[in-house]
Amino acid sequence: MVTPATPPLYPRATSTPNRNMSVNALPAEPNRTGLKPPRMAHARTSRSADELAASAPKISVSSLNFFYGASQALFDINLKIPEHCVTAFIGPSGCGKSTFLRCMNRMNDMIEGTRLEGDILLDDHDINAPRVDVVSLRKRVGMVFQKSNPFPKSILENVIYGPKVAGLRNKGRLMEIAEQCLERAALWNEVKDRLNDSALALSGGQQQRLCIARALATNPEVLLMDEPASALDPASTARIEDLIFELKDRYTIVIVTHNMQQAARVSDQTAFFFQGELVEAGRTNELFTNPTRKQTEDYITGRFG
Numbered sequence: 001m002v003t004p005a006t007p008p009l010y011p012r013a014t015s016t017p018n019r020n021m022s023v024n025a026l027p028a029e030p031n032r033t034g035l036k037p038p039r040m041a042h043a044r045t046s047r048s049a050d051e052l053a054a055s056a057p058k059i060s061v062s063s064l065n066f067f068y069g070a071s072q073a074l075f076d077i078n079l080k081i082p083e084h085c086v087t088a089f090i091g092p093s094g095c096g097k098s099t100f101l102r103c104m105n106r107m108n109d110m111i112e113g114t115r116l117e118g119d120i121l122l123d124d125h126d127i128n129a130p131r132v133d134v135v136s137l138r139k140r141v142g143m144v145f146q147k148s149n150p151f152p153k154s155i156l157e158n159v160i161y162g163p164k165v166a167g168l169r170n171k172g173r174l175m176e177i178a179e180q181c182l183e184r185a186a187l188w189n190e191v192k193d194r195l196n197d198s199a200l201a202l203s204g205g206q207q208q209r210l211c212i213a214r215a216l217a218t219n220p221e222v223l224l225m226d227e228p229a230s231a232l233d234p235a236s237t238a239r240i241e242d243l244i245f246e247l248k249d250r251y252t253i254v255i256v257t258h259n260m261q262q263a264a265r266v267s268d269q270t271a272f273f274f275q276g277e278l279v280e281a282g283r284t285n286e287l288f289t290n291p292t293r294k295q296t297e298d299y300i301t302g303r304f305g
């Protein structure tokens with residue numbers, strides 16, 4: 001076993017005894033949950049434990065508490081989001097997954113009466129520092145929502161909306177961006193001949209991929225996805241999952257999902273939340289087969305939630 005010189009990627013919840021243990025140092029235990037190692041289908045592209053341990057954290061969260069008015073929704077969260085990896089947040093309804101996701105690009109700022117304590121560092125810079133420009137932050141940390149929300153405009157206008165608002169007027173450059181982002185969102189071939197049609201005429205799955213293309217057009221470094229496939233049929237869900245896998249080479253991705261199989265299929269790291277606390281986070285394969293906490297085991301084996 002090799003203990004890397006860099007700090008471990010996966011700090012455990014504060015009450016976990018071995019929370020400073022690195023991924024590489026995890027003991028090779030038998031499979032306690034009886035679940036199959038979930039990433040077999042994606043073994044070709046999943047990050048190995050070594051790769052994960054070597055990844056620089058793109059986002060580092062420490063001692064995070066979050067409040068809606070007097071009601072505390074998140075308790076002492078510590079987590080590192082590794083660069084160019086997919087991190088999945090799982091946990092029962094109301095445990096704080098979306099709240100935590102929204103903390104990472106300050107979307108909660110828009111909700112009156114909210115308050116945050118602790119630190120969220122993006123590339124070592126505090127995103128909540130007074131001089132941070134929130135619009136620039138949200139360009140770097142883009143978001144895709146549960147329900148696709150294209151604007152009532154053409155397909156093309158949807159994709160180039162962000163760059164146009166940012167002042168880009170060059171039509172050739174705008175077309176290049178549109179093509180590149182639609183390609184990356186695996187939608188170009190389906191829409192290239194009807195870019196001026198209404199986005200609202202697309203199917204649900206196409207609309208969601210259009211929203212991903214729109215998010216990519218501002219050239220983000222991080223993509224936050226809040227249950228991006230929960231409203232889609234299985235075929236469209238599979239396309240979004242494939243897409244997430246392809247995108248992680250360019251972007252750091254964080255996904256909230258209710259679907260544990262989906263977390264297992266697409267993510268490199270999984271974080272399990274319960275009642276506002278981060279119970280456990282670790283390499284997805286490890287967490288699904290050998291969770292260190294009983295609560296995690298009970299949740300992933302379907303005993304509650």
Ligand SMILES: Nc1ncnc2c1ncn2[C@@H]1O[C@H](COP(=O)(O)OP(=O)(O)OP(=O)(O)O)[C@@H](O)[C@H]1O
Pocket residue numbers: 068073091092093094095096097098099100111258
């Ligand atoms: N705008 C809000 N105002 C007040 N309380 C809120 C608000 N949004 C969420 N909460 C509360 O914060 C807690 C965490 O909610 P959150 O939506 O983050 O959980 P979640 O794990 O994403 O749930 P779900 O899986 O059902 O979407 C819940 O108790 C919820 O009621």
